[in-house]
Each structure stands twice: as C-alpha cells, then as structure tokens.
Amino acid sequence: MKTLVVAATKAELTFFYQHFNLPDGDFVESKNFDLLISGVGMVATAFALGKYLSPKYSLVLNLGIAGSFDRSIPLGTVLNITDDTFAELGAENGDEFLTITDLGFGENHYTAKTQRKIELPLAKGITVNRVTGSEKSIQTLMKRLNPTTESMEGAAVFYASKQLNIDCLQVRSISNYVEPRNKENWKIGLAIKNLNDWAIAFVGEMN
C-alpha cells in the first residue's frame, strides 16, 4: 500500500522533489509514494483528490505552509494538525454563525487518523477560502473556533480521506502570523525548508 503526498503548490515541496529526484509533474508516481500537487484552495484540492485518491493508498499526507493565530509559536515551526474545520461553511444569521452541522447538512469538523507516532507538536486548524487579514475577522474566528493555524486545503484533504476511509495526516510549517496582510513579514523560505526536512525524513523512514 502506498502513501499519497498532497501539497497545494510545487514550491512548498521544492527540496522534497530534489531529494527524491522526482520529475517535474503535478502527479508523480514513485515506488513507495505518489505525489499530488492539488492547486491552492478547497475546490482545487477536492477536484484533484476526486481524480487521484483511491483505496490503493493507505495514508494521505497533506503537507504545506500555514498561518498561525498564536504568536508564541516561532515562524518555521512544523506542526501536526490533528483537527480541522471548514470555517466559512454555513450561514450567517445576523451576527450569529450557523455551521452546516447546525443547518442539518453534515459535518464541518474533521480529524487526522493514523496509528503512526508523529513527533511534532499538535495543533487545531481551520480551512478558509479567504486568508484572514483583518482584526475583526481574527477576533470573530478566535471567539467561535479558537484555532491555532489556518490553511486553504487542510479540511478538504481530511474530508476526502474520510470518504474513502483512508488514514490521513496534515503537517504544516508556519510561514506567517494571521494578521492584516503584510507579505514582508512572511518567512516562506524558512517554513518550506523546515517542512521539507521533516517530510524527507518521515517519507524516507517509511521506505
């Protein structure tokens, strides 16, 4: 059984491609794992996984960078995201937010599933269509969901894996704090390096 490694962009797995000498494609097959570049966001991720996810995989490993709501976590920290929520999926009712669960349309919260021991700090994530970038949105999300991180794909990967009852893990490296947008503050290079170091060791040990 194989692992399917999923990332939104090729840039997030630059050193992983180099280390395993992978050809330059969006879906790459190798002996012990396959690699899928889904594109950014939940829609692209769901489409890509709809095309490639199948019972031949025993583990889906979602890798990427993420924003942190918690400023005590140093940029570049690699985290095991064990819980993830579709933060915007539901309905506004005035100032109140109704989740799709409240509306009777299913689950908005998903979890990682694996027997493997992952030596990383655990964190709770949310998945958004729109990168959070105002104090008002931050306060609203903190009050409602109290997340540590946000990404644009995590919950979609958990969702697809659950549909096929395949184990899944989400490992993300913090590239920025969630704050009013200022890309100069982002440490994307550091986050990608640390993410790739972890991923190369983890996938290398599986072989």
Ligand SMILES: O=C(O)c1cccc(C(=O)CC[C@H]2O[C@@H](n3cnc4c(=O)[nH]cnc43)[C@H](O)[C@@H]2O)c1
């Ligand atoms: O600008 C670059 O050099 C660059 C290189 C690699 C990747 C990127 C991205 O912007 C990746 C987008 C990806 O990152 C996740 N992400 C990162 N921070 C946040 C955030 O604060 N809120 C939500 N998502 C975030 C997200 O999963 C995107 O897919 C740029």
